[in-house]
Structures are given as C-alpha cells and as structure tokens.
Amino acid sequence: MKNTRIMAAALLIVGSGLTLAAAQAQQPGxxxxxxxxxxxxxxxREVDQVRVDFDPGAVSIKHSHPGEEVxxxxxxxxxxxxxxxxxVTLHAGETLFIPAGVAHVAKNVGSGSASELATYIVEKGVPLVVPVE
Structure with a gap:
C-alpha cells in the first residue's frame, strides 16, 4: 500500500512537470x-518571478495561472x-494585473524583441502554467 502511494505521488509530480513542459514546448519564439x-x-502560497522573452511576432498559448500575475x-x-x-497593448515600463484563473494570451506586436517580468502569487505545488482550450 505504501509503495502504491509513493508511486502515485511520483506520477503526479512527473505529470505536473510534463504539463508545464508541454505548455512551454507549444510556445515557439x-x-x-x-x-x-x-x-x-x-x-x-508562493511567489514566482519569471522573465519571458518574445521573438518578433511570437504569441503565447492561451493559458491561465493558479493565482494572480503582475x-x-x-x-x-x-x-x-x-x-x-x-x-490591451503595453510598452516598456507599463504593468498589467491578471486575476487568478483568467485565461489570456500575450503577443509581441512590436517590430523587435519584447520581454516581460512576470510575478505570480500562486498556490504552492500546482503547475504555474495551465493551458486553456
């Protein structure tokens, strides 16, 4: 019984990582x-900070987060x-609050590269990126 629980926990952890990896792999650029x-x-709860760099014309998949994003x-x-x-279009130095669970897409609409600093206040132990259909 103990081995079954350990195996189930391991599969859950690996599955969570694969969901995040799949979400990131589907985002060329x-x-x-x-x-x-x-x-x-x-x-x-935890805070995560991520830098996201967008090539010209790059678009994220439609996704949400298990908490707020700035x-x-x-x-x-x-x-x-x-x-x-x-x-809404934002330029360097501007910010946007994205409520928990709200599906969204981000797109580089400029002529060059673009970058954002994403700060997430999220539920601990849950995948950070949740793909939305």
Whole structure:
C-alpha cells in the first residue's frame, strides 16, 4: 500500500512537470527564465518571478495561472488578450494585473524583441502554467 502511494505521488509530480513542459514546448519564439521561487507567509502560497522573452511576432498559448500575475513589460510592445476583455497593448515600463484563473494570451506586436517580468502569487505545488482550450 505504501509503495502504491509513493508511486502515485511520483506520477503526479512527473505529470505536473510534463504539463508545464508541454505548455512551454507549444510556445515557439518564447523563452522563460525562472528567476525566483519563494514561500510566502500565507500558508500554501508562493511567489514566482519569471522573465519571458518574445521573438518578433511570437504569441503565447492561451493559458491561465493558479493565482494572480503582475506583468511588467521590460522592453518592446506586448498585447495582452484577457478572456472577456478588450485587448490591451503595453510598452516598456507599463504593468498589467491578471486575476487568478483568467485565461489570456500575450503577443509581441512590436517590430523587435519584447520581454516581460512576470510575478505570480500562486498556490504552492500546482503547475504555474495551465493551458486553456
């Protein structure tokens, strides 16, 4: 029985990693650099910071996160389409708050590369990127 639980936990962990890897693999022209992951004083929550670099014309898959995201555009111009809202274009130095669970897409609409610093306040132990159909 103990071995069954250990195997189930291992499969869950591997499956979570594969979901994230699959989400990232489906995003040509994007590069994610994990910068920080740290527990918060709120139980079962953590903060993650990620730099996302977009090649010209690159578009993310439609996805959500298990918590809030604050996107800060470091360079270039990015268009964000949040489900149920009109698209918004941000330029270097501008920010956007994305509520927990809201499906969205980000696209580089500038002529060169673009980058964002994404800060997530999320549920600990849950995949950071959840693909949405």
């Amino acid at each position: 994007l590069r994610r650099t994990d910068l920080l992951q740290h527990d918060l004083s709120v139980p079962a 996107a800060y555009v470091l360079e270039g111009s990015l268009e964000y389409q949040l489900e149920g809202r009109s698209p």
